Amino acid sequence: MAMDADLRARQQSVRVLVLLDALARAGLVPTSAPALHELAYLANVLSPVFDLAPFDAKLLKRASGPYYPELQLAIDRLVGRGLVDAMKVEYRYLAEDKRYRVLAQYRLRRPLVRAALERHGQVFAQEAQFLHELAAAYSVLSDDKLGHAALQDARYADISVDVSEVIDFGEYDNPAKNFSRNAAITFAAGRRLEPAERLYLYLDHLNTRVAHG
Amino acid sequence: MAHFPLLEQMVVEHYGLYPGKDGQGRFEIPFRDGLTLILGANGLGKTTLIMMLFRMLTGTGDIPLPQGRIGSVDLSVQNLDRWSQRQFANRVNDGAQNASAQLSFQLGAKRFQVTRRLRDLALTTFIIDGEAADTEELTFRNAIAAAAELGSFGDWILVLRTLVFYFEDRRALVWDPGAQKQLLRALLLSPTLAQEWTRRERVILELDSRMRNLDSALKREKRESAKIDQKTTSAPGVRQALAAAQTHLDKLQERHATLVERLDLTDRMRHRARLDAIRAEAEQDKALRELERARLLTIDAHLPHADESIRFILARLMSDATCLVCGTEDVAARRQSLEQALEARHCVICDSPIEVSMPADVTEITDARLQTLKAAYDAFVVQAADQARERDEANAAHLATSTELAACAQERDEVDQKVRDLQAQLPPDQRRVTDQQRKLDAANELVIDMRARLKVARTEFGEFLGGHRAHIAQFADAIKAKFGEAANGFLFEDSQLSWSPTRMQVGQAGADGVEPVEYPAFAVDLTGSDFAGLKRRGDPEEVSESQREFIDLAFRMALVHVAAPSSAASLVIDAPESSLDAVFVERAATVLGLFAKTGNHGTNRLVVTSNLGAGMLVPRLLQEINAPGDPMAPVVDLFHAGVPTRAMVAWKEDYTALWTHLLNAVHGDDDSEPESEDERDYKRGDDDGHGR
Numbered sequence: 001m002a003m004d005a006d007l008r009a010r011q012q013s014v015r016v017l018v019l020l021d022a023l024a025r026a027g028l029v030p031t032s033a034p035a036l037h038e039l040a041y042l043a044n045v046l047s048p049v050f051d052l053a054p055f056d057a058k059l060l061k062r063a064s065g066p067y068y069p070e071l072q073l074a075i076d077r078l079v080g081r082g083l084v085d086a087m088k089v090e091y092r093y094l095a096e097d098k099r100y101r102v103l104a105q106y107r108l109r110r111p112l113v114r115a116a117l118e119r120h121g122q123v124f125a126q127e128a129q130f131l132h133e134l135a136a137a138y139s140v141l142s143d144d145k146l147g148h149a150a151l152q153d154a155r156y157a158d159i160s161v162d163v164s165e166v167i168d169f170g171e172y173d174n175p176a177k178n179f180s181r182n183a184a185i186t187f188a189a190g191r192r193l194e195p196a197e198r199l200y201l202y203l204d205h206l207n208t209r210v211a212h213g
Numbered sequence: 214m215a216h217f218p219l220l221e222q223m224v225v226e227h228y229g230l231y232p233g234k235d236g237q238g239r240f241e242i243p244f245r246d247g248l249t250l251i252l253g254a255n256g257l258g259k260t261t262l263i264m265m266l267f268r269m270l271t272g273t274g275d276i277p278l279p280q281g282r283i284g285s286v287d288l289s290v291q292n293l294d295r296w297s298q299r300q301f302a303n304r305v306n307d308g309a310q311n312a313s314a315q316l317s318f319q320l321g322a323k324r325f326q327v328t329r330r331l332r333d334l335a336l337t338t339f340i341i342d343g344e345a346a347d348t349e350e351l352t353f354r355n356a357i358a359a360a361a362e363l364g365s366f367g368d369w370i371l372v373l374r375t376l377v378f379y380f381e382d383r384r385a386l387v388w389d390p391g392a393q394k395q396l397l398r399a400l401l402l403s404p405t406l407a408q409e410w411t412r413r414e415r416v417i418l419e420l421d422s423r424m425r426n427l428d429s430a431l432k433r434e435k436r437e438s439a440k441i442d443q444k445t446t447s448a449p450g451v452r453q454a455l456a457a458a459q460t461h462l463d464k465l466q467e468r469h470a471t472l473v474e475r476l477d478l479t480d481r482m483r484h485r486a487r488l489d490a491i492r493a494e495a496e497q498d499k500a501l502r503e504l505e506r507a508r509l510l511t512i513d514a515h516l517p518h519a520d521e522s523i524r525f526i527l528a529r530l531m532s533d534a535t536c537l538v539c540g541t542e543d544v545a546a547r548r549q550s551l552e553q554a555l556e557a558r559h560c561v562i563c564d565s566p567i568e569v570s571m572p573a574d575v576t577e578i579t580d581a582r583l584q585t586l587k588a589a590y591d592a593f594v595v596q597a598a599d600q601a602r603e604r605d606e607a608n609a610a611h612l613a614t615s616t617e618l619a620a621c622a623q624e625r626d627e628v629d630q631k632v633r634d635l636q637a638q639l640p641p642d643q644r645r646v647t648d649q650q651r652k653l654d655a656a657n658e659l660v661i662d663m664r665a666r667l668k669v670a671r672t673e674f675g676e677f678l679g680g681h682r683a684h685i686a687q688f689a690d691a692i693k694a695k696f697g698e699a700a701n702g703f704l705f706e707d708s709q710l711s712w713s714p715t716r717m718q719v720g721q722a723g724a725d726g727v728e729p730v731e732y733p734a735f736a737v738d739l740t741g742s743d744f745a746g747l748k749r750r751g752d753p754e755e756v757s758e759s760q761r762e763f764i765d766l767a768f769r770m771a772l773v774h775v776a777a778p779s780s781a782a783s784l785v786i787d788a789p790e791s792s793l794d795a796v797f798v799e800r801a802a803t804v805l806g807l808f809a810k811t812g813n814h815g816t817n818r819l820v821v822t823s824n825l826g827a828g829m830l831v832p833r834l835l836q837e838i839n840a841p842g843d844p845m846a847p848v849v850d851l852f853h854a855g856v857p858t859r860a861m862v863a864w865k866e867d868y869t870a871l872w873t874h875l876l877n878a879v880h881g882d883d884d885s886e887p888e889s890e891d892e893r894d895y896k897r898g899d900d901d902g903h904g905r
Contacts, residue, residue, distance in 0.1 A: 060491045069498035076529060079522050080537020086522045091506035099499040100506050104525075159686045160731065162712035164738070164747070166488050172480070174728055 012074035014120060015055060018128065019043070020084065020108045021117050022135035030087055030105035034065060034147030036075070039138055041066035043131060045155050045169055045180035046202065050130040050195045057170035057178075063096035063163045066150050075106060083113050133196040137203035145210045152209035154179035215400045216321035216361050217377055217773060217782035218270060220244035220818055225265070228312035228331055229305030230258040233854055240854050244783070245847055246816035247809045248838040252825055253851030254868065256858040259822040260381065261304060262851075263787050266820075267378055269316035269327055270357075272350055273298055273334050276370045278384075283375075283391035285418055285719070288367035288411065290354065293334070301331040308332055320360040321780050327353070364407035368399035376769050379786040385761070387737055387768040388753045390715040394732035400776035401685045413677060414719060417670045421720025424663035431656045432463065438653060455635040462632055465625040472618040473723050479611035481716075486600070486607035488749055493600040496746035497593040504532045504586040511555065511583070527551065527561060533590065593746070668727055671719055675730040685733045686712060691775045692735070699767035703797070703804045704760060706740040709747060710768065737764055758792040763804065770808050773817075781815035784808060787822050790830035798829045806837035825852070826871040832878035844879045 019039055023031045044054040059066060078084040089104040121128040141149055150156045155178060161167050169178035176182075184202040187193065193201070223242045225231050231240035242249070242262070253259045274290040275297070302309040312331035315338075317324070326340040336348045339356075346352055354366035363369050375384060375392050386392050398407050436459065509528040526537045534548045535541070554561045689712040696710040713736035716729040738747040739756060753761045766786070773782045786805075793801055809819040823831050840846040852868065 058487070058491070060495050062495075069494050072498065076525075077537050077540060080526050080529070080540070082522075082538070086525050089509065089521050089525050091502060091509070100502045102502060102505075104521075159683060159689070160712070160714050162689065164492070164709070165711055165713055166484075166491055172484060172487065176728075 008070075009074065009077075011055075012070055013078055014116075015040070016071065016074045016078055017083065017108065017113050017117060018120060018131055019135075020106060021113075022128075022131040023138075024108060024110075025132060026135040026139040028135065028139055028146070030085075030107040032147055033072070033075070033102050033104050033106065034067075036106060037067050037071060038065060038147050038150045039135060040068060040071055041150050041156070042138065042153070042180075042203075043134055045153065045178055046134060046184060046199060047130060048175070048178060048181040049184050049198050049202075050126060052127060052130055054170060057175070058166050058168045058172075061156070061161055061163050061165055061167050064094045064101070065148060066156065067101065072102065079106075083109055085109060130195075133199050134203075137196075137199040140200075140203055141207055141210070145207065149203075149206045149210050152206055154183045156180075214778055215363055215372070215776050216780045217372070217777050218361075219319040219781050219815070220249075220266070220783045220820065221317040221319065221324075223266060223269065223317075224315045225262075225331075226311075226313050226315075228301070228309060228314070229307060229856070230261060231851075231855055242849050244818050244820060245840070246818060247840065248805075248834065248847040249818065249820045249849060250831065250835065250847045251820065251822040251849045251851060252831065253822070253855065254824055254858065257851040257855040258304075259824075259851060260787060261301070263378070263380070263785060263820075263822055265301060265314055265331075266316065266785065267373060268301075268334060269314055269329060270318070270373055271370050272327075272329070272336060272353055274350065274354060274366060274370065276367050276374070278371075278374060280382075282389045283395060285391065285414070287415065287418075288365070288371055288395065290365075290367045290370065298333045302333070313337065318783075319780075320357065321362065323360040325357070325360070358404075362404060363399055364402075364404040364411065368395075368407065371395055371399060376772060377783060377785060379766065379769070379784070379789075381787045381791075383762060383765075385753050385765055387710075387735065387765050388751075388761075390717070390732065390734045393734045394715070396772065397685050397733045398681075400772065401688055402681055406681060410677070410681065413670070413674050417667065417674055417719045420663060420667050420670060421722050424660060424667055425722055427656065427663065428660045431653065431660060432466070434653055434656070435459065436463065438650070451635055451638045455632065455639075458628055458632045458635055462625065462628045465621060465628055469618070469621050469625055470723070472614060472621055476611070476614050476618055477718070477729075479607070479614045483604070483607040483611045485749060485751055486604040490597070490600040490604035492746060492748070493593065493597040497590070497597040500586065500590040500593045501533060504583070504590050505529060507583055507586055508532045532587075533594075596746070664722070667720065667722060671727045671730070674719060675728060678730050678732070682714060682731060682733045688775050689735070692771045695771035695774045696735075696767050699770050699804050699807060700764055702807060703763040703767065703800045704739070706760075707747060708737065708739045708764065710735050710771070711738055711749075735768070737768075739764075759794070759797050762789070762792050763797075763801065767804070773808075774813065778813050781812035781817050783818040783820060785820040788824070788827070789821060790823060790828045793828065793830060795829065798833055801830055802833035802837045805834060809838055825868065825875065829878070832875055835879045836881070845876065 016036070019036060020029075020031060023029060023036070023039060028035065040055075041059065044056055044059075047054050056068070059068060075084065079086045085107045087105040087107065089102070091100040092103050093099070094101050138146075138149075155167060155169055158167075158179060169175060169181075180202070183205070184198045187198055187201040187205075221244055223244070225240045225242075227238045228240070232238055233240040242251070251259055251262060273293050275293055276286070276288050276290060278286060296303075299308075301312070305312070309331040313328055314331055315326065315328040317326045319325070324342055326338070327336065328338040329336055336350060336353055339346045339348050339353055341356060346356065354369075358364070358366045358369050361369055361372070363372065371392075375386050375389075375396055384392075386396070398410050402410065505528050508531045509524060512524050512527050512531070529535060529537050530544065531548050531551055534543050534545045536544050536547070551561050554564060557566075559566055693710045693712070697708075700708045700710075713734055714731040715734040716731055718727075718729045737750050737756075739750050739760070740747055750756050756764065766789075769784065773784065789801065789805065790798070805819060805821070808817050811817060821834065825831075835844050835847065838844075838847060852872075
């Protein structure tokens with residue numbers, strides 16, 4: 001299990017770097033912690049649109065939106081290793097979740113991670129492309145909506161899962177319960193759309209939903 | 214939305230147990246706004262009175278609820294057997310020949326008056342809004358179900374049995390997913406939809422039952438047929454092998470069924486373990502961030518000019534002794550030296566003294582606070598690791614069962630094929646392509662057909678349920694909020710109700726590729742003394758007896774409040790004090806008072822039975838309600854309206870003392886607990902040397 005945990009921690013670190021890179025290329029830099037967690041969540045639910053397996057097909061539902069403790073630990077470690085800059089580090093008490101949450105802004109130290117990101121792009125080309133497309137689609141959200149859009153996501157907003165329960169879209173439960181993926185692939189029925197187009201349509205849909213509550 | 218009975222008055226006449234205050238055979242029980250307290254002693258007939266109240270509302274019908282969890286029980290109304298119809302007759306020596314009971318109550322906008330003979334529960338008068346109605350039971354049942362806005366009279370009895378009446382058997386509602394699904398269906402869907410749900414479910418259960426019975430009979434016949442084959446003389450080797458293969462196949466099929474059941478259990482266990490683990494991880498993170506924030510405030514105060522990342526790294530090192538730079542964990546010595554440096558106002562890097570200009574908006578957190586946060590964090594670390602281990606073990610057990618099932622299924626298919634091959638090897642004239650074989654084949658076809666229909670029906674039911682579950686979920690927040698008011702008023706621990714639909718297969722036959730349906734359900738989370746954070750309590754055994762009862766009561770109160778928004782309701786509780794220690798009495802009185810003093814469009818009516826001298830709940834409850842004019846007004850006194858028991862005659866003085874104590878306590882003259890029976894026995898022993 002120790003090996004598994006170590007491997008998982010390394011994978012998380014790489015994932016953070018790739019997510020921050022994708023966000024930066026989409027112009028979302030520095031990136032707030034809530035936006036980073038939100039993109040990680042959207043990447044999980046929407047990866048099947050690109051025929052990719054979710055990195056993590058479950059999370060604890062929180063009233064304030066997606067948050068992965070494991071991902072935050074990976075960010076912290078990357079800050080410690082000097083690969084990521086942490087700015088405006090502050091803790092805000094979230095009454096809805098009854099807890100403090102880190103609301104720092106993060107930015108890659110690109111010269112230090114460029115080689116690793118290039119290598120990742122070569123080995124995991126499809127995943128890298130997916131994350132870049134997703135981050136680009138995510139950037140259509142205005143700043144005030146970043147970090148809040150997932151609350152309107154089809155799977156996250158599903159009322160059959162209560163706050164403080166597990167949202168599962170394929171870990172133990174049937175992947176058919178990934179309503180976000182289901183929604184994304186049913187846009188423009190009868191038309192052949194590229195997976196990337198489906199991501200844009202879905203994020204656009206989220207944007208509209210957030211705007212109208 | 215539904216209506217619950219708002220009890221007005223019950224009059225019992227000529228029933229031996231209740232001669233009434235003047236002994237003329239008429240006993241009136243007025244149900245007041247707020248509290249009605251039926252006070253007595255063992256043997257005076259409190260429980261009988263509550264049961265009589267129940268039977269006045271159900272008549273001669275009942276639903277066959279099992280002792281434990283409800284499961285998928287058929288809620289069709291069945292007539293009581295003769296013995297049960299005479300349950301009140303059997304308690305008195307005249308067989309209740311001339312006894313009757315009359316109950317007046319409201320259901321929404323309608324007012325009912327029901328009179329029944331107590332010797333057999335026969336309906337003698339039935340009045341709706343002042344107009345006499347037909348006294349057929351069916352008329353009664355239809356009128357009641359319609360006024361309650363429920364789909365059927367079976368649902369009415371279910372509501373009474375699992376929600377309105379809390380009998381001494383303490384039937385758990387919040388821990389019974391079967392009862393919850395039925396109740397949420399009955400209360401929160403329209404009567405038509407509620408009925409349609411039941412109808413569809415029954416179709417599946419009946420088909421499931423018929424299919425399993427037929428399949429079982431078919432297997433028996435196949436075994437018999439194989440035995441006959443074996444007795445014939447030709448191809449004895451093949452026949453012997455066939456018999457052995459058939460026996461093997463039977464065993465594999467049995468094992469397969471067992472494994473399917475076990476798989477369902479391990480799946481539920483791993484879901485539960487995962488929930489606990491992911492919550493523990495969240496709690497650990499919460500504690501870490503709180504500690505980290507506190508540390509950061511300290512560092513901000515001492516190193517206001519340091520780079521933010523540096524400050525963050527130091528805060529973490531001082532929080533959980535982890536170095537984010539190199540990833541080393543447990544660098545406690547370094548943490549200590551950092552703390553000393555900060556305390557001495559020295560630079561943490563070069564140890565030089567530094568001049569600190571304290572920013573105005575930065576506060577220093579006290580060491581005690583930091584130590585508290587650190588201790589909480591350490592506890593969460595242990596708990597999270599433990600829960601993660603349990604999750605992994607539960608998942609491994611599930612995967613092992615799954616692997617075993619797959620292997621079993623494969624072996625079963627192989628042996629099944631072997632049986633077919635051996636059958637094909639029998640001499641053509643002996644292959645028993647006879648009427649018997651054709652019948653078996655026909656039955657086999659029927660089983661296959663029924664299995665296919667079952668699959669379709671299950672799939673359709675799952676889809677039907679999806680939409681209606683979402684409708685019920687809309688009420689979840691209101692139910693949770695109301696539960697929180699009541700439960701947190703009683704419990705010292707934090708508690709919450711979670712909307713947590715339960716996955717269940719409809720029927721007992723294997724899933725056959727169909728996903729289990731998700732029934733609407735709530736679950737209870739509670740903090741505990743031995744672990745941090747809220748933890749799912751999926752079973753009543755996971756909480757104490759008093760917690761169990763009041764959590765269930767809180768859930769009932771919440772459902773009553775939300776399901777009947779336009780009318781007040783009644784709740785009937787038999788002996789609520791039985792599980793309470795003195796500490797909880799005060800809180801229990803407050804919670805029960807919460808129900809009794811409020812209500813939708815009127816004041817609820819709480820009917821409680823209790824023994825005199827059972828503890829301080831009765832006086833506290835009477836104080837809580839504080840009836841205008843006379844705090845003792847809610848009391849229905851069985852001592853003066855019932856037949857004295859031998860104990861009452863023998864211990865008259867003791868009972869009188871208890872009455873006096875109660876009166877004093879209610880009027881605030883005496884706050885002490887009355888003496889226990891042991892204490893009284895002890896003193897009496899001192900007096901006469903022999904006790905009684």
